[in-house]
Amino acid sequence: MTAGFPRVLRPVAAPFVATGPSGVAVRDRLKHLTPADAHVLALIGQHLGGLASADLQARCRDGHEHDADRWAARKRSLTGVSSSRWAGAITRASHDQWALARRNLDAHIRALEAGMAILGHRLAQPLGQPGAKHAPGGYRSRQEWFGKSRRLAMLRDRHTAAVKDWRDGRVRVVRGGRRLANTRHHLDQAGLTEAQWRQRWQAARRFLSADGETGKRYGNETIRVTPDGQVSIKLPVPLAHLANTAHGRYTLPGRVVFAHRGAGWRDRVEANLAVAYRIHYDPQRGRWYLTASWQQPQVQTIPLAAARAAGMVGVDMNADHLAAWLLDVHGNPVGDPRRFGYDLSGGADRRDAQIRHAITGLLHYAKRAGVTAIAVEDLDFTGEKSREKHGRRRRFRQLISGMPTGRLKARLVSMAAAVGLAVVAVDPAYTSKWGAEHWQQPMATPRRKPTRHDGAAIAIARRALGHRIRRRTPPPRDDQSDRCGHRSVQARPGVPGREGPRPGAPGSRTRCAPPDTAVKAGDQRAQHRSGHTAAHTQLMHSH
Incomplete structure (x- = not known):
C-alpha cells in the first residue's frame, strides 16, 4: 500500500441462502x-x-x-x-x-x-x-x-x-x-x-x-x-x-x-x-x-428476506469449536455467546461423530432462540494450504488444513434442512478483523469476556442480516458540527436525514438532555452562538 493513498478493500459478495441436500x-x-x-x-x-x-x-x-x-x-x-x-x-x-x-x-x-x-x-x-x-x-x-x-x-x-x-x-x-x-x-x-x-x-x-x-x-x-x-x-x-x-x-x-x-x-x-x-x-x-x-426433491430454500425476519444466529467455524451468537432483526446481539466444541483427533468415524454432535447442539440452540436461519461463512481453504504461500508458518498451515470446512458446511446444511432451518452463506472477507475491532471489546462485561471468534460470529450475522459490520461511531471530537464528515459510519450519503439531529432518550438516569432540548438539537447556531436560541427563533417566527 502506497503512503498517502487509502487501502482499497476487495468487494464483498452478497449473502445467499444455501441450497438444501438432494x-x-x-x-x-x-x-x-x-x-x-x-x-x-x-x-x-x-x-x-x-x-x-x-x-x-x-x-x-x-x-x-x-x-x-x-x-x-x-x-x-x-x-x-x-x-x-x-x-x-x-x-x-x-x-x-x-x-x-x-x-x-x-x-x-x-x-x-x-x-x-x-x-x-x-x-x-x-x-x-x-x-x-x-x-x-x-x-x-x-x-x-x-x-x-x-x-x-x-x-x-x-x-x-x-x-x-x-x-x-x-x-x-x-x-x-x-x-x-x-x-x-x-x-x-x-x-x-x-x-x-x-x-x-x-x-x-x-x-x-x-x-x-x-x-x-x-x-x-x-x-x-x-x-x-x-x-x-x-x-x-x-x-x-x-x-x-x-x-x-x-x-x-x-x-x-x-x-x-x-x-x-x-x-x-x-x-x-x-x-x-x-x-x-x-x-x-x-x-x-x-x-x-x-x-429426494430439491429442498426449496426460503427467500433471504424471510430468513432475516426473526433474526439470525451467526456461527464462526474454528479448528476446535463453533462460536455462535444470537442477533435480532436489527443486528443487535442478544444474550451471551455460545460455544460448541469438538475434538478432531482419532479416526474418521470419531471426527464425524464429533462434528455431528457440535452441529446438533447448535441447531437446538437456534430452535430455542426462535430464528429461522443460521449464518455461516462461505469458507474455502483450497488455495490457503500451500507451503509456498505461508512458508515457515507450519503450525498455521496445519491449523487450516485440519479445519473440516467442507464437511462442516455439508453436514450443517443437511441437518439444518431436516429441522426446518435455513443456512445463509456470507462472504468471509474481514469478518474476523472487523468483528474483533468493533464488537469484541464493546460486548465485554465483568462477567462476560468475548473472544475474537465471538466478535466474528456477530460480524457474520450482521452481514447476513444486511447490516454493516462496523458499529456507529460518535462525531469527531475536534468538531461536533460534522466538519470531518457525517456523524455515523453507518449512514451512507444517500440516506435521508443523515445530517439531522439524533436526540437521545430523555431522563436523568440515561444522562441525556432534557425533553425540551429536542427543539434546539437541529439548530447549529443555537449550539455554538450565544444569544441565539431556538426559543428566540420560534418567538420571532410567531410574530
Missing part, C-alpha cells in the same frame, strides 16, 4: 449372519470387485475416446459373467470414478500453478526484501533462494506432466485407495500386520453396490430389501449355485431396521421407488453393513 443415505448393520452367509457375501464382493477393476482399467484406457458405443460394449462384456443390472452398476461406477479423478487432476494443476506463481515472485525479489501485506518479499539467504529455485523447477516438471495427462485424458486411480496401498510399505508405522492389511485391502476392493430402479419391486431388483427388512441378493451367473431361494437369489437371515429416516425409506420401497443399496464389510469391527440411499 439425497439421503441411511445405514444399518446386517445382524445374525452365519459364517456361511459371510463367506457368500465375500465371494460375491470379490467376484464383482475383479470385474469392476478390469472395467475401470478399460475406462481409463479409453480416455477422451470414450463414447456411448464403448460404454455399451463394456456393459455387454460384463453381462455374461454377472447380470445386466450388475454390469450397469459397475460401468456407471467406473465412469464416476474416472470423472472424479479428472476433477482431482484439474485441482492439482491449479495448485501447482499457484505455487509456481508465488515462488517465481519471491525468487525475483532481492534477498532480504521485506514483504507487504498482500505481496511476499524475497528470501532471507542465498541458500534458501537456491533451495526454492530447485523446488520451482520440480513444480514445473510436475505441472508439465500433469498438463500432458490432462490433454491425453489419462488419470491415475487406485481401487481400494492410494493411502491404503501406500500403507503396505509402512506396516510398522501403521501398527498393522500383513494379514490385517490384506484383510482391509480386500474389503476395500470388493464391489457390492446396486442402483435402484423406479417401478421395480421394492425399488431394486439386484439387492432387494422388503418393507419388513428382509435382504436378498441376485447372485452373479458364476455364483448362481449358491442360491438358497428361488430365481437365483440368496436371502440373508435377520432383518435390517433403519432407525434414522426409517419411515421415509419404508414409504419409498412400498411405493416401488428407486433405492440404491451398498453392502460393505468393516474389518476393524468384523461387521457387515447395508447402506440405503435415494434422491
Whole structure:
C-alpha cells in the first residue's frame, strides 16, 4: 500500500441462502449372519470387485475416446459373467470414478500453478526484501533462494506432466485407495500386520453396490430389501449355485431396521421407488453393513428476506469449536455467546461423530432462540494450504488444513434442512478483523469476556442480516458540527436525514438532555452562538 493513498478493500459478495441436500443415505448393520452367509457375501464382493477393476482399467484406457458405443460394449462384456443390472452398476461406477479423478487432476494443476506463481515472485525479489501485506518479499539467504529455485523447477516438471495427462485424458486411480496401498510399505508405522492389511485391502476392493430402479419391486431388483427388512441378493451367473431361494437369489437371515429416516425409506420401497443399496464389510469391527440411499426433491430454500425476519444466529467455524451468537432483526446481539466444541483427533468415524454432535447442539440452540436461519461463512481453504504461500508458518498451515470446512458446511446444511432451518452463506472477507475491532471489546462485561471468534460470529450475522459490520461511531471530537464528515459510519450519503439531529432518550438516569432540548438539537447556531436560541427563533417566527 502506497503512503498517502487509502487501502482499497476487495468487494464483498452478497449473502445467499444455501441450497438444501438432494439425497439421503441411511445405514444399518446386517445382524445374525452365519459364517456361511459371510463367506457368500465375500465371494460375491470379490467376484464383482475383479470385474469392476478390469472395467475401470478399460475406462481409463479409453480416455477422451470414450463414447456411448464403448460404454455399451463394456456393459455387454460384463453381462455374461454377472447380470445386466450388475454390469450397469459397475460401468456407471467406473465412469464416476474416472470423472472424479479428472476433477482431482484439474485441482492439482491449479495448485501447482499457484505455487509456481508465488515462488517465481519471491525468487525475483532481492534477498532480504521485506514483504507487504498482500505481496511476499524475497528470501532471507542465498541458500534458501537456491533451495526454492530447485523446488520451482520440480513444480514445473510436475505441472508439465500433469498438463500432458490432462490433454491425453489419462488419470491415475487406485481401487481400494492410494493411502491404503501406500500403507503396505509402512506396516510398522501403521501398527498393522500383513494379514490385517490384506484383510482391509480386500474389503476395500470388493464391489457390492446396486442402483435402484423406479417401478421395480421394492425399488431394486439386484439387492432387494422388503418393507419388513428382509435382504436378498441376485447372485452373479458364476455364483448362481449358491442360491438358497428361488430365481437365483440368496436371502440373508435377520432383518435390517433403519432407525434414522426409517419411515421415509419404508414409504419409498412400498411405493416401488428407486433405492440404491451398498453392502460393505468393516474389518476393524468384523461387521457387515447395508447402506440405503435415494434422491429426494430439491429442498426449496426460503427467500433471504424471510430468513432475516426473526433474526439470525451467526456461527464462526474454528479448528476446535463453533462460536455462535444470537442477533435480532436489527443486528443487535442478544444474550451471551455460545460455544460448541469438538475434538478432531482419532479416526474418521470419531471426527464425524464429533462434528455431528457440535452441529446438533447448535441447531437446538437456534430452535430455542426462535430464528429461522443460521449464518455461516462461505469458507474455502483450497488455495490457503500451500507451503509456498505461508512458508515457515507450519503450525498455521496445519491449523487450516485440519479445519473440516467442507464437511462442516455439508453436514450443517443437511441437518439444518431436516429441522426446518435455513443456512445463509456470507462472504468471509474481514469478518474476523472487523468483528474483533468493533464488537469484541464493546460486548465485554465483568462477567462476560468475548473472544475474537465471538466478535466474528456477530460480524457474520450482521452481514447476513444486511447490516454493516462496523458499529456507529460518535462525531469527531475536534468538531461536533460534522466538519470531518457525517456523524455515523453507518449512514451512507444517500440516506435521508443523515445530517439531522439524533436526540437521545430523555431522563436523568440515561444522562441525556432534557425533553425540551429536542427543539434546539437541529439548530447549529443555537449550539455554538450565544444569544441565539431556538426559543428566540420560534418567538420571532410567531410574530
